[in-house]
Amino acid sequence: xxxxxxxxxxxxxxxxxxxxxxxxxxxxxxxxxxxxxxxxxxxxxxxxxxxxxxxxxxxxxxxxxxxxxxxxxxxxxxxxxxxxxxxxxxxxxxxxxxxxxxxxxxxxxxxxxxxxxxxxxxxxxxxxxxxxxxxxxxxxxxxxxxxxxxxxxxxxxxxxxxxxxxxxxxxxxxxxxxxxxxxxxxxxxxxxxxxxxxxxxxxxxxxxxxxxxxxxxxxxxxxxxxxxxxxxxxxxxxxxxxxxxxxxxxxxxxxxxxxxxxxxxxxxxxxxxxxxxxxxxxxxxxxxxxxxxxxxxxxxxxxxxxxxxxxxxxxxxxxxxxxxxxxxx
Amino acid sequence: xxxxxxxxxxxxxxxxxxxxxxxxxxxxxxxxxxxxxxxxxxxxxxxxxxxxxxxxxxxxxxxxxxxxxxxxxxxxxxxxxxxxxxxxxxxxxxxxxxxxxxxxxxxxxxxxxxxxxxxxxxxxxxxxxxxxxxxxxxxxxxxxxxxxxxxxxxxxxxxxxxxxxxxxxxxxxxxxxxxxxxxxxxxxxxxxxxxxxxxxx
Numbered sequence: 001x002x003x004x005x006x007x008x009x010x011x012x013x014x015x016x017x018x019x020x021x022x023x024x025x026x027x028x029x030x031x032x033x034x035x036x037x038x039x040x041x042x043x044x045x046x047x048x049x050x051x052x053x054x055x056x057x058x059x060x061x062x063x064x065x066x067x068x069x070x071x072x073x074x075x076x077x078x079x080x081x082x083x084x085x086x087x088x089x090x091x092x093x094x095x096x097x098x099x100x101x102x103x104x105x106x107x108x109x110x111x112x113x114x115x116x117x118x119x120x121x122x123x124x125x126x127x128x129x130x131x132x133x134x135x136x137x138x139x140x141x142x143x144x145x146x147x148x149x150x151x152x153x154x155x156x157x158x159x160x161x162x163x164x165x166x167x168x169x170x171x172x173x174x175x176x177x178x179x180x181x182x183x184x185x186x187x188x189x190x191x192x193x194x195x196x197x198x199x200x201x202x203x204x205x206x207x208x209x210x211x212x213x214x215x216x217x218x219x220x221x222x223x224x225x226x227x228x229x230x231x232x233x234x235x236x237x238x239x240x241x242x243x244x245x246x247x248x249x250x251x252x253x254x255x256x257x258x259x260x261x262x263x264x265x266x267x268x269x270x271x272x273x274x275x276x277x278x279x280x281x282x283x284x285x286x287x288x289x290x291x292x293x294x295x296x297x298x299x300x301x302x303x304x305x306x307x308x309x310x311x312x313x314x315x316x317x318x319x320x321x322x323x324x325x326x327x328x329x
Numbered sequence: 330x331x332x333x334x335x336x337x338x339x340x341x342x343x344x345x346x347x348x349x350x351x352x353x354x355x356x357x358x359x360x361x362x363x364x365x366x367x368x369x370x371x372x373x374x375x376x377x378x379x380x381x382x383x384x385x386x387x388x389x390x391x392x393x394x395x396x397x398x399x400x401x402x403x404x405x406x407x408x409x410x411x412x413x414x415x416x417x418x419x420x421x422x423x424x425x426x427x428x429x430x431x432x433x434x435x436x437x438x439x440x441x442x443x444x445x446x447x448x449x450x451x452x453x454x455x456x457x458x459x460x461x462x463x464x465x466x467x468x469x470x471x472x473x474x475x476x477x478x479x480x481x482x483x484x485x486x487x488x489x490x491x492x493x494x495x496x497x498x499x500x501x502x503x504x505x506x507x508x509x510x511x512x513x514x515x516x517x518x519x520x521x522x523x524x525x526x527x528x529x530x
Binding site for chain 1: 472494498502507516523527
């Protein structure tokens with residue numbers, strides 16, 4: 001009982017800290033951006049800082065901390081697990097946690113209006129929880145029900161919440177100001193969150209073990225692992241949000257402009273592409289505000305046009321009536 | 330009868346015209362598919378070839394289908410103009426070696442992979458994006474989108490976007506960051522280290 005209370009207490013503290021960080025970052029975002037801009041103007045240097053990553057100093061420190069923790073704690077355990085555990089067990093554990101996650105996937109399917117996909121994922125959950133022996137066997141995929149990746153961060157994006165700043169959290173890793181509350185909601189929708197520490201530790205071990213390939217790839221390919229992780233994370237998020245539909249074009253177009261600009265002119269360099277992230281998702285706050293203002297203005301325009309039209313119609317009707325009245329007289 | 334002859338004549342004419350225009354130059358799709366086929370061929374022979382063998386085979390294939398000089402220019406962004414001619418040459422050489430090494434390292438063996446063409450999309454300014462799928466048996470498909478641009482002698486790959494992650498955008502963020510933090514020599518040293526690592530495994 002005492003243990004349970006402790007866990008519950010720990011959870012409350014964890015939630016509290018998360019919420020406080022969200023509020024802190026949200027409140028600071030505007031002020032710091034402005035400050036950075038002012039500094040850049042004052043020093044006369046072009047801004048090297050990326051728009052998406054105003055807390056790069058803090059984030060890099062967290063990244064290093066996580067890296068250190070991984071080298072000395074997570075990786076050794078994960079390596080041992082990967083080496084010792086038979087592959088059917090590893091697959092089973094992965095399937096088990098993936099099945100639990102499907103609950104939050106289903107919720108988010110519906111919140112994003114993807115009802116067909118929601119039905120498919122509900123089918124997955126039912127099939128895997130029953131035939132699949134509590135999720136240890138992924139029978140649904142064999143039945144032709146595809147696994148989808150949805151989370152509350154994506155739902156918020158679909159609802160129009162801007163991405164906000166990039167953040168690296170201790171232990172949990174990369175996220176954004178939008179992904180952070182998203183993660184809290186998803187955690188709350190996952191049964192493994194309520195079962196207790198041992199299950200959560202196994203879940204973390206499973207996540208780390210499955211990330212082995214990706215981490216190895218980053219290690220081999222990245223000349224600046226921090227920047228590599230950030231860009232890959234943000235681009236992949238964008239890919240997931242759009243369900244892979246538009247991201248190719250979205251990611252390509254800003255670069256394409258640069259390719260052609262560099263060819264067309266060569267001499268005139270555009271200041272807007274300097275040092276900034278190529279991610280279009282970087283357009284946060286102000287541009288969404290601008291967009292919504294724009295659409296509000298056009299809506300008003302349309303409304304006034306249709307008002308004028310109805311006015312004209314009414315006048316015509318009046319005239320027709322008075323003519324009729326005269327005729328009948 | 331005359332009509333039939335006329336019809337056949339027109340048909341023949343069409344055929345020759347189209348074959349001439351195809352013979353001249355490969356379409357963007359052909360460039361991508363030829364490269365993917367060469368990549369698969371190297372993967373099938375991967376173990377026997379070893380890293381050096383794969384590198385040598387891919388060297389020609391990558392240089393032929395990718396616009397490596399352009400890639401080298403874009404990955405350092407505006408700072409390209411500030412590099413000396415000698416530095417530009419060194420950077421281009423390093424980037425070329427790195428790209429080929431990465432292919433030789435990451436596509437080292439064959440387990441039934443196939444590439445399928447999905448669609449072709451024109452971008453605003455005369456570029457083309459080829460959407461393809463890499464199917465790996467027992468794993469989730471990976472979307473490979475190739476961004477292409479036409480050079481004087483045909484279409485070239487400038488960027489590869491795997492599952493929405495753009496290789497060029499990634500490199501560009503990294504390289505400009507290293508360049509402004511640590512300078513040019515550090516950038517070349519880091520690239521060389523990566524090439525050596527790839528070769529060592």
